[in-house]
Amino acid sequence: QVHLVESGGGLVQAGGSLRLSCAASARTFSSDAMGWFRQAPGKEREFVAAIARSGDITSYADVVKGRFTISRDNAKRTVYLQMNGLKPEDTAVYSCAAGAPPNYRHIFGYDYWGQGTQVTVSS
8 A cells, every 4th residue: 555645735826836745655666657647626637747666767748848847756755746837727736646557648557646735826
């Protein structure tokens, strides 16, 4: 069982930055790929970014590419999402996920999910 806890969300003006963190409880953290997904009110959950278990492969949704950076520190069992150039349309609840998905961009295959952290970007 893996317990994931996100932090770092908040209210920020457009153009600002936030850094989200996701701390994992399991000693097997380094065996899991990690992903960030977000869900805005009235919309489906969507892929944001993912990172392979070794950190050597990353994947981003086109809408965040060049603005967001995913990274991980396996010694700290933590994955990060650095978000720069935030836009009002980035407003959502951001959740991290752990697992061995066949496709990083799809929900299927992520076995564990955090509760999420709210990110609100004002215009």
